[in-house]
Amino acid sequence: MSRLFRAVIMGPPGSGKGTISERIARGFGLQHLSSGDFLRENIASNTEAGVLAKTYIEKGLLVPDHVMTRLLLPRLEEMTCHSWLLDGFPRTLAQAEALNSSCELDLVISLNIPLETLKERLSHRWIHQASGRVYNMCFNPPRVQGVDDITGEPLIQQDDDKPEALVARLRHYKDVAKPVIDVYKAKGILHTFSDTDTDRIWPYISSLLSAKIPTDIADAQRASTH
Numbered sequence: 001m002s003r004l005f006r007a008v009i010m011g012p013p014g015s016g017k018g019t020i021s022e023r024i025a026r027g028f029g030l031q032h033l034s035s036g037d038f039l040r041e042n043i044a045s046n047t048e049a050g051v052l053a054k055t056y057i058e059k060g061l062l063v064p065d066h067v068m069t070r071l072l073l074p075r076l077e078e079m080t081c082h083s084w085l086l087d088g089f090p091r092t093l094a095q096a097e098a099l100n101s102s103c104e105l106d107l108v109i110s111l112n113i114p115l116e117t118l119k120e121r122l123s124h125r126w127i128h129q130a131s132g133r134v135y136n137m138c139f140n141p142p143r144v145q146g147v148d149d150i151t152g153e154p155l156i157q158q159d160d161d162k163p164e165a166l167v168a169r170l171r172h173y174k175d176v177a178k179p180v181i182d183v184y185k186a187k188g189i190l191h192t193f194s195d196t197d198t199d200r201i202w203p204y205i206s207s208l209l210s211a212k213i214p215t216d217i218a219d220a221q222r223a224s225t226h
């Protein structure tokens with residue numbers, strides 16, 4: 001079995017983690033685990049962790065570290081046969097320490113996007129809640145306004161995407177993300193990308209992954225996901 005590849009993508013709300021993760025999954029065959037989507041699945045399924053997480057998310061708060069690690073680490077255990085890309089976790093130092101004690105990461109991508117760009121993007125973000133598919137009226141609009149391309153079901157805008165909610169979320173993100181960024185910088189596996197346009201960042205991320213992911217792993221993963 002080829003050695004597997006373990007990566008994390010981090011960035012503030014609206015920075016493009018989901019957009020870039022989808023391109024990485026498609027182009028390099030890594031299995032994408034979005035912590036936000038996984039939480040929403042648990043909330044929709046009324047699991048014990050989902051019910052608890054909902055009480056925090058509804059107040060625009062981060063879910064407590066022990067809840068996140070108890071939810072994510074067993075899910076990663078189920079993915080030990082895949083190379084994966086983790087999105088939105090770890091978000092705090094405690095989460096990073098829990099993850100680092102259970103696996104060795106190969107690469108951490110950090111997106112550093114200006115506040116005004118985040119506000120602009122999130123004000124135009126529409127989501128198909130059931131699938132997590134993400135649209136943007138300026139960047140990747142749905143074929144028919146307001147409905148999901150695949151199911152035709154209505155799209156929604158998330159309350160915490162509104163500008164007044166975003167500033168608080170962004171301030172909190174910066175406070176908790178800095179120690180995590182410092183840990184991975186010290187490990188020499190952090191790569192930071194700054195721009196206002198995902199399409200300009202993408203070629204650099206793609207080149208980095210092409211250099212870092214051994215060809216046999218990428219070929220094997222693409223074969224297993226097709």
Ligand SMILES: Nc1nc2c(ncn2[C@@H]2O[C@H](COP(=O)(O)OP(=O)(O)OP(=O)(O)O)[C@@H](O)[C@H]2O)c(=O)[nH]1
Nearest residue numbers: 013014015016017018019121125135136139197198
């Ligand atoms: N205009 C524009 N919109 C973009 C760009 N990249 C992503 N978007 C859109 O901006 C919004 C945020 O992108 P996401 O990929 O959802 O960002 P995220 O970091 O996963 O966001 P969270 O899930 O809130 O953490 C979505 O509506 C994207 O379609 C870009 O380069 N330009």
Ligand SMILES: Nc1ccn([C@H]2C[C@H](O)[C@@H](COP(=O)(O)OP(=O)(O)O)O2)c(=O)n1
Nearest residue numbers: 013014035036037039062063068088089091
């Ligand atoms: N590690 C994490 C990941 C997500 N959450 C919570 C808080 C987030 O606003 C929601 C949704 O996560 P998602 O990544 O989709 O949203 P943002 O990145 O915060 O815009 O879940 C958390 O508390 N801890």
